[in-house]
Amino acid sequence: MKFISTRGGNERVTGAQAIVQGLAANGGLFVPEKFPQVTAAELEEMLALSYAERAARILHKYLDEYDEDGLLSACEAAYSRFEGPDPAPLVKIDDGVYILELFHGPTCAFKDMALTLLPYLLRKGCDLCGIKEKILILVATSGDTGKAALEGFKDAEGVKIMVFYPNDGVSKMQKLQMCTQDGSNVNVVAVKGNFDDCQTAVKAIFNSADCAEALKDKGYLLSSANSINFGRLAPQIVYYFSSYLDLVSSGQIEPGTPIDFSVPTGNFGNILAAYYAKLMGLPIRRLHCASNMNNILTDFLSKGEYDARREFYKTTSPSMDILISSNLERLLFEVSGRNGKLTAERMNKLKSDKVYKITPEEQAEIAKTFVGGWASEDEVVETVYDVFCDTGYTMDTHTGCAMKVAVDWFEKNKKDTTNMVVVSTANPYKFPQDVLYAVTGNDVRDSFKGIKRLHVATAMKVPASLSGLRDKPVRFNTVVSSDKMFDEVLKFVSE
Numbered sequence: 466m467k468f469i470s471t472r473g474g475n476e477r478v479t480g481a482q483a484i485v486q487g488l489a490a491n492g493g494l495f496v497p498e499k500f501p502q503v504t505a506a507e508l509e510e511m512l513a514l515s516y517a518e519r520a521a522r523i524l525h526k527y528l529d530e531y532d533e534d535g536l537l538s539a540c541e542a543a544y545s546r547f548e549g550p551d552p553a554p555l556v557k558i559d560d561g562v563y564i565l566e567l568f569h570g571p572t573c574a575f576k577d578m579a580l581t582l583l584p585y586l587l588r589k590g591c592d593l594c595g596i597k598e599k600i601l602i603l604v605a606t607s608g609d610t611g612k613a614a615l616e617g618f619k620d621a622e623g624v625k626i627m628v629f630y631p632n633d634g635v636s637k638m639q640k641l642q643m644c645t646q647d648g649s650n651v652n653v654v655a656v657k658g659n660f661d662d663c664q665t666a667v668k669a670i671f672n673s674a675d676c677a678e679a680l681k682d683k684g685y686l687l688s689s690a691n692s693i694n695f696g697r698l699a700p701q702i703v704y705y706f707s708s709y710l711d712l713v714s715s716g717q718i719e720p721g722t723p724i725d726f727s728v729p730t731g732n733f734g735n736i737l738a739a740y741y742a743k744l745m746g747l748p749i750r751r752l753h754c755a756s757n758m759n760n761i762l763t764d765f766l767s768k769g770e771y772d773a774r775r776e777f778y779k780t781t782s783p784s785m786d787i788l789i790s791s792n793l794e795r796l797l798f799e800v801s802g803r804n805g806k807l808t809a810e811r812m813n814k815l816k817s818d819k820v821y822k823i824t825p826e827e828q829a830e831i832a833k834t835f836v837g838g839w840a841s842e843d844e845v846v847e848t849v850y851d852v853f854c855d856t857g858y859t860m861d862t863h864t865g866c867a868m869k870v871a872v873d874w875f876e877k878n879k880k881d882t883t884n885m886v887v888v889s890t891a892n893p894y895k896f897p898q899d900v901l902y903a904v905t906g907n908d909v910r911d912s913f914k915g916i917k918r919l920h921v922a923t924a925m926k927v928p929a930s931l932s933g934l935r936d937k938p939v940r941f942n943t944v945v946s947s948d949k950m951f952d953e954v955l956k957f958v959s960e
């Protein structure tokens with residue numbers, strides 16, 4: 466399988482190269498040249514397989530130069546780090562309504578599904594490309610991605626990871642999660658300023674030939690772990706297949722019956738993976754793209770115009786507080802008939818004018834699968850509370866957005882009996898104060914107090930990775946100004 470750029474041109478690379486390189490040379494995102502197909506017979510065969518076995522099967526269709534046994538061992542190792550026997554369990558909360566829990570990994574959020582596997586895909590990818598250098602992963606984070614990347618890459622062979630976060634731009638809990646990180650190959654540094662300052666400085670390091678040269682002298686090659694990397698996307702395709710198979714094997718649906726997913730969306734990576742699963746032949750009818758108050762995608766889906774000239778809101782579902790959803794570029798590429806030139810024009814227009822339009826034909830093509838919806842802050846609280854009261858199930862605020870969108874859909878389409886899987890992206894204890902407020906109306910200021918009270922209210926198990934945080938020693942407390950970041954990088958690779 467070869468990969469090409471969403472922005473056209475002649476670049477044509479292997480999966481390993483796409484993962485190691487991250488971004489195409491012309492600034493586009495790597496997409497598979499064609500979508501590998503999974504037949505009904507093959508789906509049936511996969512019914513008996515474990516999650517890791519299903520994952521290796523699906524991944525190998527894209528990454529065919531990786532050997533399947535190696536992929537399987539890597540998947541088994543990655544998903545053995547999850548709590549419980551199934552890394553992506555499906556919970557039935559009502560007739561035809563299920564929750565797909567993707568938060569049982571080391572950092573209690575769905576990004577673990579891919580970031581626990583990415584180190585292997587990257588390291589092995591380097592071997593396949595004949596790259597001898599060690600790898601340095603640099604991450605600028607506003608919170609969650611940094612922690613998930615640290616956990617994924619800690620103690621990975623031949624890799625060092627360094628995370629920069631804005632000193633005043635992350636929550637106390639997030640800071641604690643990162644600064645207590647263990648592992649012999651990790652480093653965490655706070656940067657004076659806000660997230661933009663931090664991200665701009667990291668991007669400058671990536672774009673500097675001098676920095677690359679200085680790192681090469683130390684035996685390191687720079688790489689990133691962000692969500693546009695195909696190595697982040699591919700492992701996310703797996704749980705759409707796996708949850709479908711679980712519905713079939715538990716007798717909830719007949720093989721071949723189409724189902725819907727409702728996905729809490731930010732950068733459009735999670736829901737795009739669902740679309741890729743559909744293009745591979747998985748019987749998916751609709752994908753409900755759920756937003757919070759930052760409802761730019763809802764507007765895009767209904768109007769065919771992507772308009773980022775709007776106010777940015779900080780909400781209780783911070784991982785969805787995004788105005789530029791990078792992975793949407795891959796969808797635009799598909800529905801434009803894989804027109805790289807047109808996709809490049811639109812992305813340039815987004816950069817210069819913060820707005821672009823698609824054609825009515827493209828809009829209709831998107832509407833065949835996607836439908837958008839969003840939840841206000843009050844609606845999130847109400848939905849989390851309603852579900853808790855009606856079913857006893859506790860969900861986090863991001864999942865609350867997706868649930869609200871699913872509920873609205875059934876309100877408007879009362880006769881629709883299609884099974885709906887609501888994708889849950891975070892453990893409720895990751896946002897303890899907001900979930901506690903939704904469930905009990907109580908406001909507490911301290912996260913650990915929130916965890917304790919939420920446990921009393923819901924009796925849900927507290928993940929050890931969160932409750933144990935309080936007693937973990939702080940390992941990292943360096944604070945630098947953004948012009949000193951590369952000095953820290955050099956110090957770190959010289960250790």
Ligand SMILES: *Cc1c(COP(=O)(O)O)cnc(C)c1O
Pocket residue numbers: 574575576609692729730731732733734735736784785863890891
């Ligand atoms: C990252 C994240 C999302 C958004 O996923 P995208 O792939 O960026 O759309 C939603 N919820 C949680 C909890 C997340 O961490």
